[in-house]
Amino acid sequence: MTEKQIDRRGALRERILAAAEARIVSSGASALRARDVMADAGAALGGLYNAFEDLDDVVIHVNSRTLGRLQAALTRASQGLENPTEALRAAALAYLAFAQANRSLWSALFEYRYASGRRMPDWHLAEQAELLVHIVEPLRGLRPDWDRDTLLLRARTLFGAIHGIVSTSMEERFVGLSAEGLASEIGAFVDVIVAGTVVPAGRPIS
């Protein structure tokens, strides 16, 4: 394959991803249609299956981009914060802010269900696992006595907890809550976690 062919292929992939992302932003991932995307991308319907495996594959790649932006937002929010509690709060609040500012893309990332039988590809699972870094590091400052496995385990649990609070609220499963109210609630939640996690005063690390 020549360089120009690679460019053409890459350009089509790019146009498809841009079109799919725009449609997800405006109408949600569940309303994404192969015909709409390819019309927006300016190519024939069948071309989708030259550039990607199928429509789910397109969504996965859009999700990968969204994840990159989420990672950047979390890094930006907690960089330079030495205090573990502040870092944890900043990361949790940045997570919430990103979800609120990118509802549809965030829903596609965490709620979209692929066609039956499909599993998320390993490379995308690995990308998602890197979100835990933003929790592991503050947690290490809070509990220097925990080993790597314990840190990772607790970070995963804490991520699930914060994600659950955010998603339960975004789905409006129970009564709605204002954006600011939710932020202060998550701040309070992080404080409770920190208060219950720190090494008890006067009890030396064993």
Place this chain on the structure above:
Amino acid sequence: MTEKQIDRRGALRERILAAAEARIVSSGASALRARDVMADAGAALGGLYNAFEDLDDVVIHVNSRTLGRLQAALTRASQGLENPTEALRAAALAYLAFAQANRSLWSALFEYRYASGRRMPDWHLAEQAELLVHIVEPLRGLRPDWDRDTLLLRARTLFGAIHGIVSTSMEERFVGLSAEGLASEIGAFVDVIVAGTVVPAGRPIS
């Protein structure tokens, strides 16, 4: 409408719900097909739209049943426990156990997405809100100083957190964890919450 007609109508609804539930259990809600359900129920395809509004409506009614069983399991788990911490742990562990024992039905209840534009009916939202009772009561024992609104707010947050831990784990978003490991992790999480929530010793309730 005569009584016999009501019986006939009710019997068909019942057969449809039973068939849909069985198919969700064995293949998941996303693989539910109107034709399969009606074949199992022993009626013509179009009959579905006499008994229910549409296929989503069938899923909602299956979900309502599942929710009833979940409610019963939670009530059974925490009844008679006076200690708030124990009651909270019991409810959280029962929630996890139910999810693990009823994977597909649980996923349908909390992850199924209705056709675009549809909202969950109010009566089903109200049913789901009753789950919070199992958290509000122990929380009231832990913090008698909190008023009704605060209790409800914190209960909703805590529900979202526990739900998030369970669902993150069930989706195998990160590395998998054994069933027992997850249970002990949730137990530890509840302990952390309780430790960070109780009225600080020596500080009188104001």
Place this chain on the structure above:
DNA sequence: GCATGGATTTGAACAACGTTCATGTGGGAG
């Protein structure tokens, strides 16, 4: 320039889906 051949692009065709609707039917009212 031009012909060649393999790769890519195309869009008609296909199968599967939820939903609708004209038609058939069964059972209670008069």
Place this chain on the structure above:
DNA sequence: CTCCCACATGAACGTTGTTCAAATCCATGC
């Protein structure tokens, strides 16, 4: 017994994602 209407039926419809034979493109060799 006859009417009548509410429910049952399944063929038909529109919309999907996906496939594939045919058309087209483009780098290469002469």
